[in-house]
Amino acid sequence: MKNIRNFCIIAHIDHGKSTLADRLLQQTKTISDRELQEQTLDDMDLERERGITIKSHAIQMEHEYKGEKYILNLIDTPGHVDFSYEVSRSIAACEGALLIVDAAQSIQAQTISNLYLALEHDLEIIPVLNKIDLPSANPEEVTDEIVNLLGCKPEDVLRVSGKTGVGVAELLEEIIERxxxxxxDPEAPLQALIFDSVFNPFRGIEAYFKVVNGSIKKGQKVKFMATNKTYDADEIGTLKLKQFPKTTIQCGDVGYIISGIKEAKEVKVGDTITSTEKPALNPIEGFEEVKPMVYAGIYPVDTEEYELLRSALEKLQLNDASLVFEPESSAALGFGFRCGFLGMLHMEIIQERLDREFKMTVITTVPNVSYNAYLNKNPDKAVPVHNPSELPEPTMLDRVEEPYIKASIITKSDFIGSVMTLCIEKRGELTNQSYLTTDRVELFFEMPLAEVVFDFYDRLKTISKGYASFDYAPHGMKASKLVKVDILINGEPVDALSALIHQDNAYTIGKKMCEKLKELIPRQQFDIPIQAAIGAKIIARETIKALRKDVTAKCYGGDISRKRKLLEKQKEGKKRMRQIGRVEVPQSAFLAVLKIND
Known part of the structure; x- marks a missing residue:
């Protein structure tokens, strides 16, 4: 055990952790130059294109130092705020962390929140300044920021370049030393922490774990404590670029287990594996069920593809257990699924993967969060509301609670005013602010999650010219004055366009929606009223004028009553047409509602 080192890499998006991982793999000769490609550990096309790590990866390296052989287990972590629970489990499986900061971009919000996670688990932090070869790098100033943040000495901050490989050999020595x-306890009952799982189409689910106490042997019966199910350890082994089967994995080491599990739901990240013969009394602390934060309806464009969409989502769920979905139907869009996501990036990735991997074209409804409604007859019992159409009638409601978040935004001091204006407009309250340096400030807000879901992130980047970084954590539920705004087209409600909105913003958003739909819905042979309503009260209205044929063209001269007769006849026809006419809402209208502030 004394020659094992388990460490993870934590960083903000695009601070170069996957590139640095490549250099570590090369330096320890874990992979040959022929096998190496850019960002070796990011194996999804999407990860490479966007330059983000979506799934955490583990790989084992061997390195000789001062005549002794060491085993180094590197656990790569995602950098985006949506995947913070996965990051916390990866951190729990390690004893140390490399905190990577880009020498050109300095410390960002996600870096700080991941650092706090690592400190909570008492990890040894090695600060690393990356991308020092860039012409825009500012190593002296960024080193001072890291020293202020961690309270370490300036000489403790390692300077490396993931691209050129400068300083990587020294970094490996520091990992072993520090x-x-x-x-x-190798003799204690088996306790192994699951920090990730992947789906193999031939062998079922492979779970990645770290042995905390005891040891695990091939063929022994094991039990997963959160689900209470038992399996046989058909194959265990360690992870390099390929899997290396072994007969035993000792205490402190990291490995994988294959036991013929078919469903991703049976393997939960953060669960504890123990043996059935001599079980551990308690699971490892920190396990949580992953809770979706954002909900949206996903519908196939062609209703006949409903079953294909179901199987596509089921296959995605095998790789991504944090995706949850259930069938639902809508009068406007037919049959589809209500899906729960960890955040907006997660939702975008799922949409992109449906398109790429399964060639599915889908319509996504307005994303919303999950609310708690309390009824008059039972004001203590919460009724969860995932969809605006599930909200009870206003007369039956006692109150509605919505989820709040604690947001931290790091930005240049020039943009403080515009960032505050944006957050206050989104019903945020400033709770604290602190200057990290003379021109970089961290702002803390409490704000409703529903306001962040829409277009908050894009607008934050726009007003700060790309300099602001944003991170959030859930902060419980609070009662709010929320109302359901329905959109009626030709007198019929379109359920896919209804939204739960704060009472103060209901009028303006309802008006904007009506104006947007007026531009996008094609004209018909009859007038189409578009209305926004709260319950039975109409709060905004626009009318799409009818296409009219000039029926009096053939009447030149003569009696006025002939013209009137023709116009009355046309009016009757329009009235009849409006009663039986149906209005098709184009897909662009559903998407336009999302971008209502542009």
Whole structure:
């Protein structure tokens, strides 16, 4: 055990952690130059194109130092705020962390929140300044920021370049010197922490784990404590670029287990594996069920593809257990699914993967969060509302609670005013602010999650010229004055366009929606009223004028009554047509409602 080092890499998006991981793999000769490609550990096309890590990866390296062989287990982590629970489990499986900061971009919000996660688990932090070869790098100033944040000495901050490989050899030595070896009892009952799982189409679910106490042997019966199910350890082994089967994995080491599990739901990240013969009394602390934060309806464009969409979502769920979905139907869009996502990036990735991997074209409804409604007859019992159409009638409601978040925004001091204006417009309250340096400030807000879901992130980037970074954590539920705004087209409600909105903003958003739909819905042979309503009260209206044929063209001269007769006849026809006419809402209208502030 004394020669094992388990460490993870934590950083904000695009600070170069996947590139640095490549250099570590090369330096330890874990992969040959022929096998190496850019961002070796990011194996999805999407990850490479966007330059983000979506799934955490683990790989084992061997390195000789001062005549002794060391085993280094690197656990790469995602950098985006949506995947913070996965990051926390990866951190729990390590004894040390490399905190990577881009020498050109300095410290960002996600770096700080991941750093706090690592400190909570008492990890040894090695600060690393990356991208020092860039002409825009500012190593002296960024080193001072890291020293202020961590309270370490300036000489403790390592300077490396993931691109050119400068300083990587020294970094490996520091990992061995500074990160402690795992502490655990090899004789105790088996306890292994699951920090990730992947789906193999031939062998079922492969779970990645770290042995905290005891050891695991091939063929032994094991039990997953959160689901209470038992399996046989058909194959266990360690992870390099390929899998290396072994007969035993000792205390402190990281490995994988294959036991023929078919469903991703049975393997939960953060769960504890123990043996059935001599079980551990308690699971490892920190396990949580992953809770979706954002909900949206996904519908196939062609209703006949409903079953294909179901199987596509089921296959995605095998790789991504945090995706949840259930069938729902809508009068406007037919049959589809209500899906729960960890955040907006997660939702975008799922849409993109449906398109790429399964060639599915889908319509996504307005994303919303999950609310708690309390009824007059039972004001203590919460009724969860995932969809605006599920909200009870206003007369039956006692109150509605919505989820709040604690947001931290790091920006240049020039943009403080515009960032505050944006957050206050989104019903945020400033709770604190602190200057990290003379021109960089961290602002803390409490704000409703529903306001962040829409277009907050894009607008934050726009007003700060790309300099602001944003991170959030859930902060419980609070009662709010929320109303359901329905959109009626030709007198019929379109359920896919209804939204839960704060009472103060209902009028303006309802008016904007009506104006937007007026531009996008094609004209018909009859007048189409578009109305926004709260319950039975209409709050905004626009009318799409009818296409009219000039029926009096043939009447030149003569009696006025002939013209009137023809116009009355046309009016009757229009009236009849309006009663039986149906208005098709184009897909662009559903998407336009999302971009209502543009």
């Amino acid at each position: 990160i402690p070896s795992p502490t655990g």
